[in-house]
Amino acid sequence: MSTVLLRRANQHLLGIETLSALDIRQILARARILRDAPEQVHGVMAGVPVITLFYESSTRTRVSFEMAAQKLGASTISISASSSSVTKGESLWDTGRTLASMDPGVIIIRHSSPGAPQLLAEAMESVGNGAAVVNAGDGAHEHPTQALLDALTLLDRLDSLEGRTIGIIGDIAHSRVARSNLFLLRKLGARVLLGGPRSLVPKTLEPLGARIVRDVDEIIEVADAVMMLRVQFERMQGPPAFPSLSDYTRTYGLTAARARRMPPQAFVMHPGPMNRGIEIDPEVADGPTSVVAHQVRNGVAARMAVLERAMDVDGWSSSKDL
Amino acid sequence: MKRTLIRGVRVFDPGAGIDARDRSVLIEGPYLRYLNVEPDVLADRVVDGHGLVLCPGFIDLRSHLGEPGFTRQESIATGVAAAAAGGFTTVVMMPTTEPTIDRVEVVELILSRARAAGSTRVLPAGALSLGRKGESLAEMGNLSAAGCVLFTDADRSVRDSQLLRYAMETAYDLRMPIATHAEDEWLSLGGVMNEGEVSARLGLRGSPSAAEAVGVARDLALAELTGARLHLGHVSTAGAAELIRQAKRRGVRVTAEVSPLHLILTDEATLGYNTAAKLVPPLRTQVDVDAVVRALADGTIDAVATDHQGQTELDKNVEFDRAASGSIGLETAFGVVLELVEQGRLTFERAVAVLTRGPAQVLGRRDLGRLIANGTADLVLVDPHAAWEFQLSSSFSRSRNTPLSGRMFPGRVVWSMARGEVTFDILR
Numbered sequence: 001m002s003t004v005l006l007r008r009a010n011q012h013l014l015g016i017e018t019l020s021a022l023d024i025r026q027i028l029a030r031a032r033i034l035r036d037a038p039e040q041v042h043g044v045m046a047g048v049p050v051i052t053l054f055y056e057s058s059t060r061t062r063v064s065f066e067m068a069a070q071k072l073g074a075s076t077i078s079i080s081a082s083s084s085s086v087t088k089g090e091s092l093w094d095t096g097r098t099l100a101s102m103d104p105g106v107i108i109i110r111h112s113s114p115g116a117p118q119l120l121a122e123a124m125e126s127v128g129n130g131a132a133v134v135n136a137g138d139g140a141h142e143h144p145t146q147a148l149l150d151a152l153t154l155l156d157r158l159d160s161l162e163g164r165t166i167g168i169i170g171d172i173a174h175s176r177v178a179r180s181n182l183f184l185l186r187k188l189g190a191r192v193l194l195g196g197p198r199s200l201v202p203k204t205l206e207p208l209g210a211r212i213v214r215d216v217d218e219i220i221e222v223a224d225a226v227m228m229l230r231v232q233f234e235r236m237q238g239p240p241a242f243p244s245l246s247d248y249t250r251t252y253g254l255t256a257a258r259a260r261r262m263p264p265q266a267f268v269m270h271p272g273p274m275n276r277g278i279e280i281d282p283e284v285a286d287g288p289t290s291v292v293a294h295q296v297r298n299g300v301a302a303r304m305a306v307l308e309r310a311m312d313v314d315g316w317s318s319s320k321d322l
Numbered sequence: 323m324k325r326t327l328i329r330g331v332r333v334f335d336p337g338a339g340i341d342a343r344d345r346s347v348l349i350e351g352p353y354l355r356y357l358n359v360e361p362d363v364l365a366d367r368v369v370d371g372h373g374l375v376l377c378p379g380f381i382d383l384r385s386h387l388g389e390p391g392f393t394r395q396e397s398i399a400t401g402v403a404a405a406a407a408g409g410f411t412t413v414v415m416m417p418t419t420e421p422t423i424d425r426v427e428v429v430e431l432i433l434s435r436a437r438a439a440g441s442t443r444v445l446p447a448g449a450l451s452l453g454r455k456g457e458s459l460a461e462m463g464n465l466s467a468a469g470c471v472l473f474t475d476a477d478r479s480v481r482d483s484q485l486l487r488y489a490m491e492t493a494y495d496l497r498m499p500i501a502t503h504a505e506d507e508w509l510s511l512g513g514v515m516n517e518g519e520v521s522a523r524l525g526l527r528g529s530p531s532a533a534e535a536v537g538v539a540r541d542l543a544l545a546e547l548t549g550a551r552l553h554l555g556h557v558s559t560a561g562a563a564e565l566i567r568q569a570k571r572r573g574v575r576v577t578a579e580v581s582p583l584h585l586i587l588t589d590e591a592t593l594g595y596n597t598a599a600k601l602v603p604p605l606r607t608q609v610d611v612d613a614v615v616r617a618l619a620d621g622t623i624d625a626v627a628t629d630h631q632g633q634t635e636l637d638k639n640v641e642f643d644r645a646a647s648g649s650i651g652l653e654t655a656f657g658v659v660l661e662l663v664e665q666g667r668l669t670f671e672r673a674v675a676v677l678t679r680g681p682a683q684v685l686g687r688r689d690l691g692r693l694i695a696n697g698t699a700d701l702v703l704v705d706p707h708a709a710w711e712f713q714l715s716s717s718f719s720r721s722r723n724t725p726l727s728g729r730m731f732p733g734r735v736v737w738s739m740a741r742g743e744v745t746f747d748i749l750r
Binding site for chain 1: 508511512517518519521522523524525526527528594595636639640641642643644
């Protein structure tokens, strides 16, 4: 395979907000093929270096990306902030330029600062490198591959998202998963209801197409699926945003009693990591309405599709049918 | 003494109520001698003023000149050059220096550097608290005697209301104003931009406009309690503007300023994580912009102050939440107010007043910001119809951080004179 061809149209994936509904459908369609027809998986990325540059800790996302890359034949190199030049005070800009000079195919970045993947992409472009940057989560901004794997999971159960109601409950303010899902679900025609403590559910998200519902029971009773999010204490500053964990669970948690009020076909999602007993009852998390394990499985396929798109394998985006 | 004659110029001074066309003005040494002489008076130097407007030299109430301590970003010499290019003949320098301006020695150092840099007046603003830490008062009496013109902790709010009260009472006795950065820092904790739809989209922590309103309300209450003169620095929200309007009606001795950028830009300028638009206070919404422009037009806000602050690439070309705040602004302030004139949102008279009479009143100075026969020759010539593009490459500032790079303005400053010395001239 010609590396010249490969580098021609590498595409960043910085967020869902900038994707079209068509882009999203193409990625999902390809992910389904890669998942359901493994014979379609070729080593299209053989010899391509894929770097995972993680400034924040992660288990599932990093492993999922690395597995996706390896299934496509890529060689993966992982860099953690704790073992890199960051500890020596190197700026993200300089790190980007340094890595770009080594000519990788894809850099997958996770960072606590919103917008860091864009800065990295700009740094790499500044040295004329065509590597694609894939956002694996930037602060409270976006986590596009999580939204894609969530959509894949939703569409495994629902024919279409058009007119469907999806609830997202929990610490919305600090959640990149909530933002990416909100953008994606709206683009595919779903109604999005947000719930959780008012102090963690910014009303400024309403102009983006969400509806905030004060009473989480109202969401649970109508939603086709509910996504439960954990409280991100590590991102909080100042005093606690709600009185106590037991208060939180009582008012906003998906307890077994609440789960029983879900419509018959409705199901429960969680992007992890899960705080069992706080936002979700263990019984519900492991129960028949939970699709959490399925989400994780879909993660690898969604990320394979994203990596293929990033490398523009076989003129990928133009040739795929929906 | 050397004589300069400006011929055929429109003389415009809102402070003195002068608007006279086709005048000839004579400057002798450091003095503005006559505002109306015969055009054939003998002079060493003649400036053709046709099509130009002669105004009192502009006064900036808020510049960060970086010296001592941050000369990578700006120095008194480069800052003063940028000021001259923007028509400013007087610059109040914030105590955002290292060490801060809380000792007489620092004041003396600044004044001597300023003298070396030319004739533009640099007026140091003393720190309100030692080290700007908000714990105990700086030596306001000694600093005042050394040349400080007001007291402020610059871009830090004074958290301790008791300390601010004492500062105001001390300032009252010294007949000096206190300038505050009004903000409830608990409410805005961790905020790196305005809290709103844009921050929600970007996933950045926002600071609500209510944090400014809370701060303004507290500072106004203390001004009322102490009778001190309070100047509210860089006001940015509709809520603050309304509180100031009401306080003025009640007779509180309060003045206020707004930065040029807050008059024309909203938080949408930060989209794409544009750190050039990361400011303190943050850029707000269109509702706020409209409100502060109205407040400037109706006199609720007295002055436009540049908040000129250089930052290096090292401090700006990083993740948005880690980037330094601030923008350079001395060279573009007049262009911005002219833009508002062109839009019909400000009269030309008001546009000049907020850079001259307004800031002079904030400082309580009758000798500045006005054209007075036999007064000091602090002058600026502007061409209100010479459209120009602000190019960073031609900036006099040491730094390059601004969201206005490449912006077109309807008119510009073409010549400045401070204390009889020409400090900027693009007429030749």
